[in-house]
Amino acid sequence: MYIRDMLTNGKVNAVATARNRTHKHLQLDAVKIKRAQKILQAKTETETIERALDLAIAEHEKNRLVAEANERFLRSGVEIKDLYGSLGG
Secondary structure, X not given: OOHHHHHHOOOOOOOOOHHHOOOOXXXXXXXXXXXXXXXXXXXXXXXXXXXXXXXXXXXXXXXXXXXXXXXXXXXXXXXOOOOOOOOOO
């Protein structure tokens, strides 16, 4: 599956368009970029960085959704039984 499809769940392409791109001068580790480029199967360094940023954003969104679900679960009043005595307290 193409990484962009995984990140956007089939939604409209999340990659930056020419209209919202900006030129930056960054000093980055070339070895890390090449490793990420291979892992992400990106053709260019720019595409590599865009995909890595997309992954970071997607990970943050997943973490936010999990935290919200956890809060709802805890507020639901469900009783949690510690069958193995591993939760402490």
